[in-house]
Amino acid sequence: MSPDVxxxxxxxxxxxxxxxxxxxxxxxxxxxxVLRAALxxxxxxxxxxxxxxxxxxxxxxxxxxxxxxxxTALRAIAGLQPLDRGRIELxxxxxxxxxxxxxxxxxxxxxxxxxxxxxxxxxxxxxDNVAFGLRARGRPKAEARRRAAEWLERLGLGDHLHAxxxxxxxxxxxxxxxxxxxxTDPRLLLLDEPLAALDARARIQIRAELRRHLASFPxxxxxxxxxxxxxxxxxxxxxxxDGGRVTQAGPPAEVARRPRTRxxxxxxxxxxxxxxxxxxxxxxTEGGVRLTVAEPVSARxxxxxxxxxxxxxxxxxxHGSPRNAWEATVGEIEPDRDRVRVRLDGPLPVAAEIxxxxxxxxxxxxxxxxxxxxxxxxxDVYPR
Amino acid sequence: MSPAGRSRRVASRxxxxxxxxxxxxxxxxxxxxxxxxxxxxxxxxxxxRLLGRPLVTDALRLSLVSATAAAGVALVLGVPLxxxxxxxxxxxxxxxxxxxxxxxxxxxxxxxxxxxxxFGRRGLVGGPVYDATGLLLPFSTWGxxxxxxxxxxxxxxxxxxxxxxxxxxxxxxxxxxxxxDRWTVLRRxxxxxxAPSILAGTLLAWARAxxxxxxxxxFAGNLQGxxxxxxxxxxxxxxxxxxxxIALSLVLIAVSLAVLVPLRDRWLxx
Numbered sequence: 001m002s003p004d005v006x007x008x009x010x011x012x013x014x015x016x017x018x019x020x021x022x023x024x025x026x027x028x029x030x031x032x033x034v035l036r037a038a039l040x041x042x043x044x045x046x047x048x049x050x051x052x053x054x055x056x057x058x059x060x061x062x063x064x065x066x067x068x069x070x071x072t073a074l075r076a077i078a079g080l081q082p083l084d085r086g087r088i089e090l091x092x093x094x095x096x097x098x099x100x101x102x103x104x105x106x107x108x109x110x111x112x113x114x115x116x117x118x119x120x121x122x123x124x125x126x127x128d129n130v131a132f133g134l135r136a137r138g139r140p141k142a143e144a145r146r147r148a149a150e151w152l153e154r155l156g157l158g159d160h161l162h163a164x165x166x167x168x169x170x171x172x173x174x175x176x177x178x179x180x181x182x183x184t185d186p187r188l189l190l191l192d193e194p195l196a197a198l199d200a201r202a203r204i205q206i207r208a209e210l211r212r213h214l215a216s217f218p219x220x221x222x223x224x225x226x227x228x229x230x231x232x233x234x235x236x237x238x239x240x241x242d243g244g245r246v247t248q249a250g251p252p253a254e255v256a257r258r259p260r261t262r263x264x265x266x267x268x269x270x271x272x273x274x275x276x277x278x279x280x281x282x283x284x285t286e287g288g289v290r291l292t293v294a295e296p297v298s299a300r301x302x303x304x305x306x307x308x309x310x311x312x313x314x315x316x317x318x319h320g321s322p323r324n325a326w327e328a329t330v331g332e333i334e335p336d337r338d339r340v341r342v343r344l345d346g347p348l349p350v351a352a353e354i355x356x357x358x359x360x361x362x363x364x365x366x367x368x369x370x371x372x373x374x375x376x377x378x379x380d381v382y383p384r
Numbered sequence: 385m386s387p388a389g390r391s392r393r394v395a396s397r398x399x400x401x402x403x404x405x406x407x408x409x410x411x412x413x414x415x416x417x418x419x420x421x422x423x424x425x426x427x428x429x430x431x432x433r434l435l436g437r438p439l440v441t442d443a444l445r446l447s448l449v450s451a452t453a454a455a456g457v458a459l460v461l462g463v464p465l466x467x468x469x470x471x472x473x474x475x476x477x478x479x480x481x482x483x484x485x486x487x488x489x490x491x492x493x494x495x496x497x498x499x500x501x502x503f504g505r506r507g508l509v510g511g512p513v514y515d516a517t518g519l520l521l522p523f524s525t526w527g528x529x530x531x532x533x534x535x536x537x538x539x540x541x542x543x544x545x546x547x548x549x550x551x552x553x554x555x556x557x558x559x560x561x562x563x564x565d566r567w568t569v570l571r572r573x574x575x576x577x578x579a580p581s582i583l584a585g586t587l588l589a590w591a592r593a594x595x596x597x598x599x600x601x602x603f604a605g606n607l608q609g610x611x612x613x614x615x616x617x618x619x620x621x622x623x624x625x626x627x628x629x630i631a632l633s634l635v636l637i638a639v640s641l642a643v644l645v646p647l648r649d650r651w652l653x654x
Binding site: 111115181 | 552557559560561564565568576577
């Protein structure tokens with residue numbers, strides 16, 4: 001069954017002047033965009049101005065801190081939050097365009113949603129939860145239940161057809177919510193923080209499962225999350241938002257390797273330093289340290305990504321191999337699994353990750369003066 | 385912490401401060417002693433004969449019929465009103481909410497008098513209706529039902545309104561994303577979620593209607609078999625026929641307790 005896309009067919013190229021699309025990277029390898037949205041919403045302190053595109057077969061993750069407007073963006077696409085400005089287009093049909101006076105109500109949009117805490121109807125068993133959408137769209141009860149059972153079996157819940165939501169684990173609830181959203185054959189699947197309701201241990205396994213299930217659904221998928229790991233594992237393309245704006249977009253590996261803002265850098269655990277290219281093999285950083293890099297730098301305004309593990313610490317000024325070295329003061333020290341993360345204050349504020357043994361050897365404590373060094377080949381320089 | 389230690393801690397937290405105990409005991413005594421007095425004077429040996437008399441059976445039948453009808457009216461009219469008060473935004477909503485609860489605080493006699501002025505033979509609405517159809521509400525069983533509904537409706541409205549306000553509306557959002565229009569959302573998501581409130585409100589309205597006196601006697605009068613409900617019969621018989629009055633009172637107490645015990649439990653656990 002493919003639910004009808006109602007409403008008047010949109011004027012595809014009637015660009016709205018209020019919101020300017022600012023997605024740098026177009027849709028990924030998948031091709032034809034299914035969703036094209038320019039979302040303008042003012043809601044309390046939030047001023048959302050976001051351009052999003054999702055192509056057929058693509059998984060896009062909107063990554064951002066709490067309050068960045070991720071959930072509002074999702075609600076706008078689902079029709080639960082009308083736009084103030086902009087336009088939402090799905091498969092060429094306009095769903096929301098305040099300037100043109102078009103608004104397709106939620107229940108007529110071919111959009112499935114998996115909500116943050118799943119929101120399974122507590123009085124219905126798993127089967128009737130999944131059958132709900134088909135029933136609401138006028139399918140006979142027997143057919144709706146048969147198809148709901150097929151969906152649940154496909155997601156490995158054949159033994160839990162008649163379980164109430166209260167009797168399901170977090171991972172099972174998530175799969176029921178996924179089956180419920182997919183049972184109506186939506187063109188676009190939205191997932192709001194799909195793993196946030198799970199405890200840390202369940203999360204790792206279910207993240208992998210969810211990736212598999214998302215891959216088996218052919219349409220366009222858009223998920224929002226504040227967890228960079230979820231975004232990196234699940235998405236083909238990341239859109240990083242902060243304060244209602246896109247700050248960076250691109251394939252996960254690219255975003256993780258070359259963060260453009262400090263927020264993304266912190267998320268992926270990379271040091272980000274801004275500087276000015278000298279036209280040769282050097283970059284003058286904002287703090288006054290001149291870094292020598294492996295490749296010639298052509299751009300003027302550049303960002304330098306430094307992995308914390310590439311930062312070495314020494315008691316005295318290092319000599320020998322070509323290194324960038326500077327003197328720093330030890331700031332906060334915190335354990336990070338089998339390593340120790342040391343914040344360095346001084347001309348180049350970065351974090352270094354060293355082994356506990358190295359820390360003991362260097363007698364590190366907050367306030368201690370040390371020398372830090374990075375090899376030129378470990379610096380990733382790119383235009384800002 | 386060990387389970388034993390834990391339970392001791394909870395127990396000590398649940399123990400009331402000593403100063404409260406005598407006052408609480410006094411309150412219980414104050415509420416219970418009148419019923420004990422009633423039970424003590426009850427004509428137990430004669431009870432069967434008393435309860436079989438037409439005065440008693442007529443009143444009992446009329447009370448059950450009219451209270452049930454009033455609860456039905458409250459259900460049909462009250463749930464939509466509760467929805468409007470809980471969800472719709474319009475100017476004057478606080479005033480409307482106050483008006484709706486007015487019958488709860490007003491002396492029922494005043495309500496009865498107002499009903500008479502509205503639906504009486506020369507009333508605002510009753511006059512034209514009587515002239516056109518010859519239909520007359522006061523001093524009929526229909527009048528009893530109207531009076532009972534008038535006092536009972538607010539109880540259902542405020543109970544269901546509170547229930548609707550506590551509903552997590554994201555479930556309604558979820559239903560909408562699954563293709564449910566507003567009517568389907570109401571029928572399949574909202575109403576099932578407020579079902580406990582609707583049940584509690586209906587029972588409360590029924591219990592309130594069962595004990596109705598002032599509005600009924602003012603608007604519908606006191607005619608045995610037509611408008612004389614149990615409270616009216618008790619009032620009338622209290623001097624002339626004390627045995628019957630006490631027997632009727634016992635029936636009222638038994639019926640009310642049967643409704644209130646499960647209701648209070650539901651409220652406390654909700």
